[in-house]
Amino acid sequence: MSEKTAKLIFWIGTLSSLVLFLALTVDTTAQFAALTHADRLDEQVVAGKRAFERRNCNDCHTILGFGGYYAPDLTRAYLRLGEDAIKRRLEHPEVAFADSYRKMPQQNLTPAEVADITAFLKWVANIENHDWPPQDSVARWKRSTERMLAAAALSPGAALVEQENCLTCHSVGGRGESKGPRLEWIAGSRDSAWIAEYLADPQKLAPGSEMPDYAHLSPGQRQMIGEFIAAIAAGRGR
Amino acid sequence: MTHKTQSVAYPYFVVALLLFGLQVVMGLWLGIQYFVTVPQSVVDVFPFATARAMHTNLLVLWLLLGFMGATYYLVPEETGTDIAWPKVAWAQLVILSLTGVIALVGFFFGWTQGKPLLEIPRPLDVLVVIGALMFLANVGMTMFRARRWTAIQGSLLGGLVFLAVMYLFGMPFYRNLAEDWYYWWWVIHLWVEGAWELIAAAMTAFILIKLTGVERKVVEKWLYVELGLFLFTGIAGTGHHYYWLGAPKYWLWVGGIFSALEPLPIALMVWDTWRDVRHRTTPLRPRLTWVYLVGMVVLHFVGAGLFGMAHTLPQVNYYTHGSQVTVSHGHLAFYGAYVLLNLTFFYLAIPRIKGFRDGEYDERSGHLGFWLTSMGVVGMSLAFGVAGVLQSYLERYLGQPYMVAQDPIRFWMAIVAAHGVLVVAGVVVIVKHLLTLRSVTVQAA
Structure with a gap:
């Protein structure tokens, strides 16, 4: 290879990449507003x-x-x-x-x-x-939770979640609000017994939480909610 | 050494080496925090975030001071003239060192710009820019006065100007986070895979000419090809950072394809070095410089080339992005590409500045330092890699909450910290050796 060829490789390589990069930057800048809301x-x-x-x-x-x-x-x-x-x-x-x-x-x-x-x-x-x-992928949440919910539709825990209007603050799958944590996420690090205890008196386990207590439910009902939430937990076969 | 003013490089090397020592000590403390529970009272005063800001900024500062010192050593020999303004070079070192010290103390008291790796607050950025301008003016003037241009000089000056211009993109406040990261990478990526590679290629070519005695024409011809490939893959390769920040989907294609080619220029550099070594006209002496040079070329290829390519494909990166896999690549790449480059250059330049006969010195503890540090960094990167794969699988793939997934990783972070001890020990040996280099002839007498 002659020095002239070497210099040519340098200029063609550098400039082609630079032109492509700058052109895409212009286009990306124009699209940011929509993509980032x-x-x-x-x-x-x-x-x-x-x-x-x-x-x-x-x-x-x-x-x-x-x-x-x-x-x-x-x-x-x-x-x-x-x-x-x-x-x-x-x-x-x-x-x-x-x-x-x-x-x-x-x-x-x-x-x-x-x-x-x-x-x-x-x-x-x-x-x-x-x-x-990926761990927060909404598409994946939806898919896995839909399957779970279909199976759990007849479970007493799922029925209680609906009856107590949990989804006015929490979300599950593609439904609900972001006031409290996502239900699938909770039992990633907690078991059903902890959730049942938490429902009885949230302040005891998480001081300062805005979560209301569910002392009006029976211990058995709280345990059923706990078991439902544990069943749809992230990291357990999602 | 052929010119008197080259010796201004030495104080740069000294400051750089001291900061290097501080950087690895801070790194060890970061590693420890991953497997030991640090009490709340300590976290409140000196959180992980502050130590990380110090660790990364010390790295950038000492590497840049090393490059600058190397430039002041290299340019007079390339141009055949003295540095235009040696006193300005001294003033510049004082300004930049002071900026560094103020920034580090400031971090401790929470004075920060809050952007990773670019935490230096904006008022101090002005000092950095002044220092950089003094440097560029000085180097530019020296080259201009000499009116003698070589490819090495061009690559070096091009890289330095490129570096300085890119720094500007990290200074403004961006309202939009996605845009902020978009331009953050113009600094970080276009430095390490653009500007710094130009500087590294120039320094390596200079070292090769000095050590092997191979004809300049040959070295410079391949330098053009290397630079062309570095910039071709590196500039558009910035796209591999744009996959998940809210940019359009075509970056997955552009980033994936261009970064798959990124190991090519480094492979060429390896082949280039090997060919020059085979055709050398001078003996392999002093041996230690060679150990560093070969270590640099090999670990540059493994750390930056292979470890980088391993997770730049979008399909892989979806799971590994922002995990310890990145950390694994980052440590080995910086060590191989830039830390060893600076150290090789210091080992080449310091004996010549000190005027040892034939550039020979007592090299024994230098070997110990090299092997301790290199085994430490390689072992550390492997342990980071295991931690990263675990994290990608447990957190990203299975969907475990972050802290649950961190639990089994703690063991591997203890292994990281154990290797960190090796690194600190090795760096202490290297720094002490370089700062107290003695001529063999003196010792014999």
């Missing part, structure tokens, strides 16, 4: 992003898969945990993670910061990113 990106979301950066959250947590790997990914945290659980973790991590072998720093966030960060996470959760991360 920029119309919902209001001042509170931006304030939340600033607070998220000020507190250096991103060096422990990943978001969109980028950042520190020391703590859970936050991309779909809003859809997984729900608003109440997020706020409790932000306000009192020392309580929320008292039993955990890994802690989150108490940074004494102001109430405004807590609200802003929650709004930010809510906006991020709806970014259309080809259904990543």
Whole structure:
């Protein structure tokens, strides 16, 4: 190979790749607004992003898969945990993670910061990113839960979940709200007995939780709800 | 050493090496936090996030100071003239070192921009830019005055300007998180797989010419091809970071295809080095420099090329993205491509700056340092890899909650930390050896 050919390879290689990259950047920039739902990106979301950066959250947590790997990914945290659980973790991590072998720093966030960060996470959760991360894939939640629910339709636990209107705060499969954690996610780390005990008095096991108590149900009924939730848990044959 | 002003490189090497030591100590502390429960009172004062910011920024700072020192050593020999303004080079080192110290202390007190790897707050960014401009002006002026252009110089200056320009994209505040990450990668990816590769290729070509005595024409011809391939695969290859951040789907194709080609230029570099070594006209001395050079070329290929390609395919990356698999690749790639490059250069330049006869020195503890550090980093990357595959399977595939999936990973993080001890020990040996290099002839007498 002559030096002239070598130089030609350099220029063709560099420029072709650069032109392709810049052209796609122009197109991507034009598509970001739609893919990220920029119309919902209001001042509170931006304030939340600033607070998220000020507190250096991103060096422990990943978001969109980028950042520190020391703590859970936050991309779909809003859809997984729900608003109440997020706020409790932000306000009192020392309580929320008292039993955990890994802690989150108490940074004494102001109430405004807590609200802003929650709004930010809510906006991020709806970014259309080809259904990543897989563990929070809405398509997968739907498929697995539909199958479970079909089988569990006659289960007393499922009936109780409907009767007590759990889905006005929680979500399961493609239904429900993001006030409380997703039902499939709960028993990933808890068993049915814990859930039954929690239903009797949420404050005892999760101080500060906004979850109402279900003391009016019998212990047997609470156990049935616990067993239903345990049966649809993530990480158990999903 | 052919020019007096080349010696300004030495203080750069000294600062870089001290920061390197601090970086690995911080890394060990990060590893420990993965399997030991750190009490809330400690986490409140010195959280993982702060230590990580220090670990990564120290890495970037010491590598850049190493590159800058290497540039000040290399440019006079390439151009055949002295550095234009040696005093500016000193002032620049002081400014950048001070910025680094202020940033580290600031991190401890929560002063941060909050973007991973680019945590340095904006007011300090201004100092970084001033330092970078002084550097580019100095190097540019030296080359301009000499009016002698070589491919090595061009690659080096191109890489340095590219590096400085890309840094600017990390400075603004972006309202949209997806856009923020999009341009974050213009800094991070286009540095390590673009600008830094240009600098690395130039430094490697220089080292090869000095060590092997192979004809410059041959080395420079292959340098053009390498650079062309690096930039062809590297620029559009940025797409492998755009799969899951809210960008259009075509990035899965572009990222996947271009990054599948990314090992090619590195393979060429390996072949290139091997060919030059075979055709060398000078003996393999001092042996230690060769150990570092070969270690660099091999681990650059394994860490950056193979470990990188292993998880850049979108079908694989869907499960491994943002897991310890990334960490595994990151550690081995940085070590192979850039840490060993700087260390090889230091071992080439320091004996010449100190004026040892034939560039020879007492090399014994350098070998120990190399093997301790390299075994440590390779072992650590393998353990990170096991942890990452476990995480991908348990959390991403089975859908276990994060902390449940972390439990079996703790064992592998203990293995990581054990290798971290080896790395810290090895780095202490290397730093001490490099800072106290002695000529063999002096010792014999």
